[in-house]
Amino acid sequence: MIDTPVCPLKVVTNLQEAVWDADIVVNGLPSTETREIFEEISKYWKERISVPIIISLSKGIEAALEPVPHIVT
Numbered sequence: 001m002i003d004t005p006v007c008p009l010k011v012v013t014n015l016q017e018a019v020w021d022a023d024i025v026v027n028g029l030p031s032t033e034t035r036e037i038f039e040e041i042s043k044y045w046k047e048r049i050s051v052p053i054i055i056s057l058s059k060g061i062e063a064a065l066e067p068v069p070h071i072v073t
Contacts, residue, residue: 016044024053031060035072 012018019025019041029037034056045051062072 015040019052020044022052024055027054027056027058029058031058032062034058035062 015037025041027034027038064070064072
C-alpha cells in the first residue's frame with residue numbers, strides 16, 4: 001500500500017457499499033455507537049479474505065454494569 005494514492009476517495013451513503021471491499025475504514029462515531037455499527041459491518045465482512053485496517057477516532061467509553069462493572073469499548 002505504500003505506493004497507493006489516497007485519492008480519489010469515493011463518498012457513499014450505504015454502509016454495505018462503504019465497507020464491502022474497503023482497505024481502510026475510519027471510525028468517527030461516538031464510542032457509544034461504535035459497537036452497534038461494527039456488529040452490522042461484521043455481517044458484510046464474513047466472506048473477506050483479509051481484514052481491513054480500522055482507524056478509530058471515537059472518543060469516550062461504553063460501560064456496562066452486568067455481570068460486573070466493566071468497560072466495553
